[in-house]
Amino acid sequence: MATCDAWRTSCCLLRAPHPPPAPPSTLPPPLPPQLLDLLKSVSRSFYLSIRLLPAGLRQPVAIAYLLARASDTIADTSELPARERATMLELFMGLIEGAQPPGSVEDISAWFAPFQRNEDEHALMVALPQCFAWMAQLGPQDLDAVREVLASITRGQQLDVERFGEPATIASLQSPGELDEYTWLVAGSVGEFWTRMCFRHLPDFSNLPEERMLELAKSYGKGLQLVNILRDVGEDLAAGRCYLPAHELAAAGVAPGDRIMNAAALQPVWQKWLHLAQQRLDDGMLYASAVKPRRVRAASALPALLGARTLALLRADGLAGAMAHRVKMDRTQVQGLLLRLALTLASPASLAAQYRRMGQGQ
Known part of the structure; x- marks a missing residue:
């Protein structure tokens, strides 16, 4: 109860004066409750920042974050060989760019979800097809921006797998x-x-x-x-x-x-x-x-x-x-x-x- 009260107080006091209502056609869609629940479960601190953003910013930022966490989960699934994770990250990047059949996301979800011991990471991988569906609903400029940042993040995850993919030996960055x-x-x-x-x-x-x-x-x-x-x-x-x-x-x-x-x-x-x-x-x-x-x-x-x-x-x-x-x-x-x-x-x-x-x- 104390947590809810503190959060409710902060939201009320930080809320800016209401602007004039926008025409119905320009109002951003509300964030789906499932998206918010996923975000809160995988990163409470980032969830708090998202809740402070204006409505038009919340959805693209939240979706980008969830997909970035998904790529991180793929990279960190150490039960699978590094080569297999690298292949799946390539497939993931193709989905982000729209260069892979949409059904491929079901393959990634089904392959990686069973390996997640953390229930929140498991829920994220199960919901991966829905995350891509939410991304597809973004406007063209927001979609391009989300794709660009996810390309950088996924490249970072790929480098992690290449450098540290075999935990039997320790490796270090060189410079x-x-x-x-x-x-x-x-x-x-x-x-x-x-x-x-x-x-x-x-x-x-x-x-x-x-x-x-x-x-x-x-x-x-x-x-x-x-x-x-x-x-x-x-x-x-x-x-x-x-x-x-x-x-x-x-x-x-x-x-x-x-x-x-x-x-x-x-x-x-x-x-x-x-x-x-x-x-x-x-x-x-x-x-x-x-x-x-x-x-x-x-x-x-x-x-x-x-x-x-x-x-x-x-x-x-x-x-x-x-x-x-x-x-x-x-x-x-x-x-x-x-x-x-x-x-x-x-x-x-x-x-x-x-x-x-x-x-x-x-």
Whole structure:
């Protein structure tokens, strides 16, 4: 009940004044309840951001996210050989581009759903045909934008399978350039997609020009993915993946092939990328502060606020703690953050104050 009350309060207080009703022919279709349920089950934090968006933006962004999660699920189904997953990702990409028979999605759904132990991931794979049906209902410009961002994300998943597809051996990215490319493919491209969609759907979106917002969005997205990488370093090593560059590990005296790495030796490398993640979250807050509609400003700032808190938890635990367990923000803290966003109407000054607070672990 407390969760519902906090969410209801935040939605009411962040709601912008109602614009004049649009003619019936221009009103966007409501999000299907099944789509919202799927979104909430696979990512509660992104679901919160989606709910803050204007109606015309919710459907294309939500569908893009669900299909991106589906490609991630395909890539991560380690019970299947890497070659088979790579083949299915090619088929998935053909479906996104409209170059495969629609019935192929049924094959992917039927093949991958039984391997999902997580019930939410299982439900997503079962609903994959419906997700493609929802995508097909988008307008031409939105459909092109969704296809473009999914092409980048799926390419990132394909690289993951190629590099880390055989968990019996551990592999590492080779250079900072490979890490930068990966974070752009799976997250920086999402920031650019979000920005282009907002400029298209919201005529008075930002105080900054589109080119500058795209630069900040790219950096912001890459920073969020770095936070994920730094948070999941222990789990990734156990699964045979290391996203930290091999030559940096070697310079620190760490063998990339070691599943159990010396935390003290690895610390300088980890700290370097932690610092860069913080800088890129700072870009995210510059981005959010430039957004004019307050609900979209809140939605844009929320990932940076959560990311700042995650970085604070990582600093408090240290690398050894991050390798031992996955840090996670408490749900009551998320509720408190949403309520503060609501009470302050997500003003730029209040967002800056909350960002500092989150970064200090408060």
